[in-house]
Amino acid sequence: MLNTAIFSRVRKAAGRFAKADQGNIAVLFAIAAVPILSFVGAAIDYTRANSARSSMQAALDSTALMLAKDLSDGTIKASDINTKAQDYFKALYTNTDAREIKVAAEYTANTGKGSTIKINGTGNVPTEFMKVAGFPQIGFDTSSTSLWGNVRMRVALALDVTGSMDNDGKMTAMKPAAKALIDQIGALAKNTGDIYISVVPFAKDVNVGASNYDQSWINWSEWEEDNGGKFGTCSDTQYTKKSKCEKNSKVWTPNHTKWNGCVTDRDQDYDTKNTTPTSDPATKFYAEQYDACPEQLLPLTTDFASAKSKVDSLTPNGGTNQPIGIAWGWQSLTQGAPLYAPPEDANYTYKRVLIVMSDGLNTQDRWPSYGNGQNQYNGAIDARQKIQCDNIKADGVIIYTMHVNTNGDPTSSVLQYCASGADKFSTVTSSSQIAMAFSAIGTSLSRLRVAK
Secondary structure, eight states: OOHHHHHHHHHHHHHHHHOOSSHHHHHHHOOOOOHHHHHHHHHHHHHHHHHHHHHHHHHHHHHHHHHHHHHHHHHOOGGHHHHHHHHHHHHHHOOOOOOOEEEEEEEEEOOOOOOOEEEEEEEEESSSSGGGGGEEEEEEEEEEEEEEESEEEEEEEEEEGGGGGGTTTTTHHHHHHHHHHHHHTTTTTSTTEEEEEEEEEEEEEEOOOOGGTTHHHHHOOHHHHTTTTTEEESSSSOOOHHHHHHHHHHEEEEEGGOOOEEEEEETTTTSSOOOOSSGGGGGSSSEEEOOOOBBBBBEEESOOOHHHHHHHHHHHHSSSOHHHHHHHHHHHSSSSTTOOOOOOOSSSEEEEEEEEESOOOOOOSSSGBBOOOOOSSSHHHHHHHHHHHHHHHHTTEEEHHHHHEEEEOOOHHHHHHHHHSSGGGESSSSSGHHHHHHHHHHHHHHHHHHHO
């Protein structure tokens, strides 16, 4: 063993010093050696004990998580918990220094605020140096708690449906992968309301539904400027064109029912926030008659079949504006106008999650000086998106991002930045990897659902 070899070398060195007859070297060394060796030896023994404890903590964490999942799935009964805890722990704990290991699990059934499993572990590590001082072993203990049933989850899927998604089989691969993720997340729900899912398809714009044409949170100024003359009615019905109507001193009224449901970015800095719209026009969402308007978004729902049907309906078209998809994914998780996320029950803890999948780099948004649909200028859209993602994370939303990169583009630095940690960003280089990436996100979400 390494520690034994070190001790042997120190002992030999001490012997050589003890035989020295030049001056007081042997005497000085003998005086200094005792505390030096004691400190070195104690450090080695404590390091071994700390390693054994850290390994136990990791094994207990995994054991508690697996037991919670088994119980929530109905795989095991409460009476099986201790036996199953021993089996899981033995398979996971590989430290060879620890002795007299004991593990015990305590289960508390759901009383309205969740079920709890607490696993306590103890053990000791025999010492090699400190036993000389009368300490033959160092004991340690730790515990892990898993809580589930009181955690509810709301997940927004912001999915890129731009024209490039039609290439390399990306859209074809994305649909079954996204539906499998919906099934994976939906399976975590034991009661209605445990899990909500929204689906937000995005290109340059997001489609919030043409039926919302009479909502006060829509800003019509740019839509009317671009389309008011084409869609409208005159106070004198004999005039069907705006120019003739107004030339004859009549009133032309734009017809908002002709709007296709698409909205573009809000005024800055509201484009990076989830501020509830007010009478201030800057807080409202700009209507646009975007010719590549994507499929209408689906607000938070517990109808997972509808969510999968929405994914099936997606078609690729248009340019890339990740911030608009992110904005409406965030809005879908936000209570109040425009999407009115369901109220939260004070008896539960809620985790809000935004998943953003995009296959390319930002190319255009509401501002022509930022991009032309083919290229972004000076990173202007990315800069807005970074501010937006900072605000979302500050709001407590967990962000997962995925870059589907089949064209050899540079890895999306802005999607990496937006993710709530390196483990929540993934990049895939072929359509066949999309399913695996979505599945990994689902597995991560399952841990969020059952782990304390």
